[in-house]
Amino acid sequence: xxxxxxxxxxxxxxxxxxxxxxxxxxxxxxxxxxxxxxxxxxxxxxxxxxxxxxxxxxxxxxxxxxxxxxxxxxxxxxxxxxxxxxxxxxxxxxxxxxxxxxxxxxxxxxxxxxxxxxxxxxxxxxxxxxxxxxxxxxxxxxxxxxxxxxxxxxxxxxxxxxxxxxxxxxxxxxxxxxxxxxxxxxxxxxxxxxxxxxxxxxxxxxxxxxxxxxxxxxxxxxxxxxxxxxxxxxxxxxxxxxxxxxxxxxxxxxxxxxxxxxxxxxxxxxxxxxxxxxxxxxxxxxxxxxxxxxxxxxxxxxxxxxxxxxxxxxxxxxxxxxxxxx
Amino acid sequence: xxxxxxxxxxxxxxxxxxxxxxxxxxxxxxxxxxxxxxxxxxxxxxxxxxxxxxxxxxxxxxxxxxxxxxxxxxxxxxxxxxxxxxxxxxxxxxxxxxxxxxxxxxxxxxxxxxxxxxxxxxxxxxxxxxxxxxxxxxxxxxxxxxxxxxxxxxxxxxxxxxxxxxxxxxxxxxxxxxxxxxxxxxxxxxxxxxxxxxxxxxxxxxxxxxxxxxxxxxxxxxxxxxxxxxxxxxxxxxxxxxxxxxxxxxxxxxxxxxxxxxxxxxxxxxxxxxxxxxxxxxxxxxxxxxxxxxxxxxxxxxxxxxxxxxxxxxxxxxxxxxxxxxxxxxxxxxxxxxxxxxxxxxxxxxxxxxxxxxxxxxxxxxxxxxxxxxxxxxxxxxxxxxxxxxxxxxxxxxxxxxxxxxxxxxxxxxxxxxxxxxxxxxxxxxxxxxxxxxxxxxxxxxxxxxxxxxxxxxxxxxxxxxxxxxxxxxxxxxxxxxxxxxxxxxxxxxxxxxxxxxxxxxxxxxxxxxxxxxxxxxxxxxxxxxxxxxxxxxxxxxxxxxxxxxxxxxxxxxxxxxxxxxxxxxxxxxxxx
Numbered sequence: 001x002x003x004x005x006x007x008x009x010x011x012x013x014x015x016x017x018x019x020x021x022x023x024x025x026x027x028x029x030x031x032x033x034x035x036x037x038x039x040x041x042x043x044x045x046x047x048x049x050x051x052x053x054x055x056x057x058x059x060x061x062x063x064x065x066x067x068x069x070x071x072x073x074x075x076x077x078x079x080x081x082x083x084x085x086x087x088x089x090x091x092x093x094x095x096x097x098x099x100x101x102x103x104x105x106x107x108x109x110x111x112x113x114x115x116x117x118x119x120x121x122x123x124x125x126x127x128x129x130x131x132x133x134x135x136x137x138x139x140x141x142x143x144x145x146x147x148x149x150x151x152x153x154x155x156x157x158x159x160x161x162x163x164x165x166x167x168x169x170x171x172x173x174x175x176x177x178x179x180x181x182x183x184x185x186x187x188x189x190x191x192x193x194x195x196x197x198x199x200x201x202x203x204x205x206x207x208x209x210x211x212x213x214x215x216x217x218x219x220x221x222x223x224x225x226x227x228x229x230x231x232x233x234x235x236x237x238x239x240x241x242x243x244x245x246x247x248x249x250x251x252x253x254x255x256x257x258x259x260x261x262x263x264x265x266x267x268x269x270x271x272x273x274x275x276x277x278x279x280x281x282x283x284x285x286x287x288x289x290x291x292x293x294x295x296x297x298x299x300x301x302x303x304x305x306x307x308x309x310x311x312x313x314x315x316x317x318x319x320x321x322x323x324x325x326x
Numbered sequence: 327x328x329x330x331x332x333x334x335x336x337x338x339x340x341x342x343x344x345x346x347x348x349x350x351x352x353x354x355x356x357x358x359x360x361x362x363x364x365x366x367x368x369x370x371x372x373x374x375x376x377x378x379x380x381x382x383x384x385x386x387x388x389x390x391x392x393x394x395x396x397x398x399x400x401x402x403x404x405x406x407x408x409x410x411x412x413x414x415x416x417x418x419x420x421x422x423x424x425x426x427x428x429x430x431x432x433x434x435x436x437x438x439x440x441x442x443x444x445x446x447x448x449x450x451x452x453x454x455x456x457x458x459x460x461x462x463x464x465x466x467x468x469x470x471x472x473x474x475x476x477x478x479x480x481x482x483x484x485x486x487x488x489x490x491x492x493x494x495x496x497x498x499x500x501x502x503x504x505x506x507x508x509x510x511x512x513x514x515x516x517x518x519x520x521x522x523x524x525x526x527x528x529x530x531x532x533x534x535x536x537x538x539x540x541x542x543x544x545x546x547x548x549x550x551x552x553x554x555x556x557x558x559x560x561x562x563x564x565x566x567x568x569x570x571x572x573x574x575x576x577x578x579x580x581x582x583x584x585x586x587x588x589x590x591x592x593x594x595x596x597x598x599x600x601x602x603x604x605x606x607x608x609x610x611x612x613x614x615x616x617x618x619x620x621x622x623x624x625x626x627x628x629x630x631x632x633x634x635x636x637x638x639x640x641x642x643x644x645x646x647x648x649x650x651x652x653x654x655x656x657x658x659x660x661x662x663x664x665x666x667x668x669x670x671x672x673x674x675x676x677x678x679x680x681x682x683x684x685x686x687x688x689x690x691x692x693x694x695x696x697x698x699x700x701x702x703x704x705x706x707x708x709x710x711x712x713x714x715x716x717x718x719x720x721x722x723x724x725x726x727x728x729x730x731x732x733x734x735x736x737x738x739x740x741x742x743x744x745x746x747x748x749x750x751x752x753x754x755x756x757x758x759x760x761x762x763x764x765x766x767x768x769x770x771x772x773x774x775x776x777x778x779x780x781x782x783x784x785x786x787x788x789x790x791x792x793x794x795x796x797x798x799x800x801x802x803x804x805x806x807x808x809x810x811x812x813x814x815x816x817x818x819x820x821x822x823x824x825x826x827x828x829x830x831x832x833x834x835x836x837x838x839x840x841x842x843x844x845x846x847x848x849x850x851x852x853x854x855x856x857x858x859x860x861x862x863x864x865x866x867x868x869x870x871x872x873x874x875x876x877x878x879x880x881x882x883x884x885x886x887x888x889x890x891x892x893x894x895x896x897x898x899x900x901x902x903x
Contacts, residue, residue, distance in 0.1 A: 076804045079804075089795060091816050102807070102815075103806055106805060106806040151805075
C-alpha cells in the first residue's frame with residue numbers, strides 16, 4: 001500500500017496558484033525529491049505535507065487516512081513526521097544531546113531509553129563525542145548532522161527535508177548528499193526531499209518530481225528524467241542540452257551524445273565549424289555551428305580531444321539519442 | 327470527500343485551525359481589551375473631555391475658547407515651538423560631530439565619549455536642570471562666581487532663568503537622541519562607499535561632505551525631530567527655569583490649567599495642538615527615515631576602517647570633552663558638592679562637608695525614601711506589564727496568528743506620539759471619575775507608565791521575535807510539541823536576554839518619569855521625580871542633590887545588568903528610544 005498520497009493538491013493565494021493539481025504517491029521507504037527553480041511551489045507542497053498550511057484543494061493521506069484537506073488539517077505535532085529545515089533550526093539553548101532527545105521526550109519515553117537512543121543515533125551520524133556541546137560551538141556540517149539525528153531518532157512515519165544542504169559549502173554539500181542517502185538506506189524512512197539542485201536530487205532519490213510554476217512537469221527515476229525528458233523544461237533543467245527543431249517538433253540532444261571528428265564518419269553526419277570552446281578539466285565544451293543550421297550546438301568531448309576555433313569538423317548524431325519534447 | 331480523520335496517532339486530535347482557534351483568539355481578545363483600556367480609552371476621553379461642559383457634560387466649544395482666549399496662552403504655544411526648534415538645533419550641534427567622531431574616526435577616547443553620552447542619557451532632565459541652576463543661576467551660580475573671581479567684574483554674564491538658558495539645558499540632555507540616530511546610520515555606511523569616493527579623487531573632507539553625511543542625513547533629521555518633540559513635551563525643566571523667568575510653555579501652561587481648581591476640560595482642549603504637532607512631526611520623521619535609498623544602506627557593508635584625522639583628532643576630542651563638561655562633568659561635580667555640603671553656596675571647604683543631607687532624605691524626611699521605593703515599585707510593575715503585553719502582541723503580529731494583527735502593533739506604538747503630560751490628562755479624564763476613581767492610586771501611575779513606555783517594549787519585542795527563525799518553532803511542532811511547548815522550551819529561553827533588555831529599557835526611564843506622574847500622583851503615591859521637583863520649588867538644593875544622586879546610584883546596577891546581558895551599548899541603540 002502507498003505510504004503517503006497527495007491527491008490533486010492545490011494552494012492558491014488570491015489569484016496566484018502556488019501549487020496546482022499536484023498528485024503523488026510514495027511507497028513505504030521510498031525517497032522522492034521535489035525539484036524545481038525557486039518559486040515553483042516545492043516548499044509550499046512540503047509545508048502542506050508537514051501540516052503547516054492547509055491545501056485549498058485536494059487531500060493528503062497517510063496510511064490511507066486523510067490528514068489534510070481544505071476542511072482542516074491534522075496539526076504538525078500529531079502527524080508523526082519529522083522535518084529538516086533549511087536553517088537546520090537547531091535550538092541554540094539546548095545541547096546536541098538535548099536537541100536530539102527532544103522528540104523522544106515529547107513521546108514520553110523512559111529516560112534511560114532516551115539516552116540510549118541519543119547515543120546510538122549520534123554514533124550513526126558520527127557526532128558521538130559532541131553530545132554535550134552547544135550548537136554555537138559546532139560547524140555548519142556538524143549542525144546539519146545534529147538536524148539529521150534529531151529528525152531520524154524519533155523513527156518518523158515520513159521524513160521531510162527542505163533544501164537542507166543549501167547553506168553548506170560545495171565540498172560539504174557533496175559529502176552530505178551521500179550521507180543522507182546512506183542514512184536512508186540504513187533506516188528506510190519514507191522521505192520527501194525538496195531541492196533546487198539537480199545533482200542533489202539525482203544522488204539521493206529513487207524518484208524525482210520536477211516542478212515548474214506550481215505544476216508537475218514529470219515524475220520519474222533520475223536516469224529516466226535525464227534520458228527521456230518529457231518536456232523542454234525538464235530537458236533544460238536536468239543537465240545541459242541542445243534543442244533542435246525537426247519535422248514540426250522540438251528534440252533534445254545531450255552534448256555528450258554528439259560525436260565530434262575531423263574525418264567524415266560513416267552515417268548521420270553533419271558538417272560544422274567550431275565557433276567557441278572552453279576547457280573544464282574533466283571535458284572540453286565546444287560550440288559547433290552546423291553549416292545547415294542557424295543555431296550552434298554544444299558538444300562535450302573527452303579532455304584529450306583537441307580542435308581549434310574555426311576548424312571544420314563533422315558532427316555525428318545518433319537519432320536514438322534525440323528525444324522529442326513538448 | 328473524506329472527512330479529516332479523528333484521533334490519528336491515538337490522541338484525540340482535532341484539526342489545528344479549530345484546536346488553535348480558541349486559545350489564540352482568546353489571547354487576541356484579552357490583548358485587545360488591555361490595549362483599549364491603556365491606549366484607546368484615555369485618548370478618546372481626552373478628545374471627548376475637550377468638548378464637554380465642566381458641569382453638565384454637554385457638548386461645547388467653550389473649552390477651546392478659554393484655552394486660546396488669552397494672548398499669553400497662545401504665546402506659551404509659540405514659545406514651545408521656538409524652544410523645540412532651538413533645542414533641537416543646538417542638540418544637533420552637540421551630537422552630530424560626536425557621533426561622527428565616535429563611529430567613523432580615530433579620535434582618541436571613543437569609548438569614553440560613548441560613556442559620557444550614556445551618562446547624559448540616564449541623567450533625568452530635571453536633575454540636569456537643577457545642576458545648571460547651581461552652575462548658571464544669576465549671581466550665585468558657580469560659573470558666574472568663577473567669572474567674577476577671575477575678571478573682577480561686578481556680576482557674572484550667565485542667567486539660566488532665560489529663554490536661551492532653557493534651550494541650552496534641554497539641548498544638553500536631549501542630544502543623546504540625535505547621537506543614537508546618527509550613530510546608527512553611520513554604522514551602516516561601509517568604508518567601501520567612502521573608498522569608492524576616494525578612488526574617484528575625493529579627499530577625506532569632500533568624502534564626508536558628499537557621501538557620508540548625505541547618507542546619514544535622513545537619520546540626523548529624524549533625530550532632530552525626535553529631539554524637538556522631546557523638548558516641547560518636557561515639563562520639569564521649563565517648570566524649574568521658565569516660570570522663574572516669567573514665561574510659559576505649553577506644558578507649564580497645562581500644569582496651571584490643572585492647578586486649583588482642576589480645569590481638565592480646558593487642559594484637554596489646550597493639549598490638542600501639542601498632540602497635533604507631535605503626530606504630524608512623527609509622521610514626517612517616519613517618512614524621512616523610511617525613504618528608499620536610505621534604508622538600502624548595505625547592512626553587511628563590509629568592514630569599516632576609522633578615518634585618520636591626524637592632529638585634528640585632538641581638536642575633535644577637545645570638542646567632545648567640552649560637550650561632556652557641559653552635560654556631565656560640571657553638573658555632577660556641583661551636584662556632588664551640593665549633596666555633601668551644609669550649604670552649597672559656601673563652596674568647597676572641609677568644614678562645609680556633611681552627610682546629613684543623605685541622612686535626612688533617607689531616614690528623616692517623611693516621604694522622600696518612600697518616594698524612591700514608589701518609583702522603583704511602579705517602574706518594575708509597569709516594565710513587567712509592558713513586556714508581557716508587548717511580547718504577546720509582537721508574537722501575534724510577527725507570526726500572523728490573527729488577521730489585522732497590525733492594528734494591535736499600531737496601538738502599542740501609538741503612545742509614542744502622545745506627550746507625557748497629555749497622556750496624563752487623558753488618564754485623568756478617563757479614570758479619575760467614578761466608577762473607577764483611580765486618581766491618586768498606585769494603579770493609575772502604573773497604568774500610565776505602562777502605556778507611556780509600551781512603544782519601547784513593543785519595538786524591542788517585535789525585533790526580538792522577528793530575529794527568531796520560525797523554523798525553530800516549527801521544528802518543535804513537527805517533532806510532536808504543541809505551540810505552547812515551543813513557546814516554553816524554545817522561544818522564551820531564546821528571548822530571555824532580549825526580554826530582560828526590554829524590561830530594563832522600560833524600567834530605567836519609568837523610575838525617573840515625571841511629566842505623566844505630576845498630574846496623577848496622590849499623597850501616598852508620590853514618586854521620586856515629583857519629590858525632586860517639589861524640593862526644587864522649595865529651594866532645598868542640598869537635599870535635592872542628595873536625592874537625585876541616590877536615584878542615579880540606584881540606576882547603576884540596572885545599567886550594569888543590562889550591559890552584561892546585552893552589550894555595552896544596549897541603551898544607545900535605536901530600539902532603546
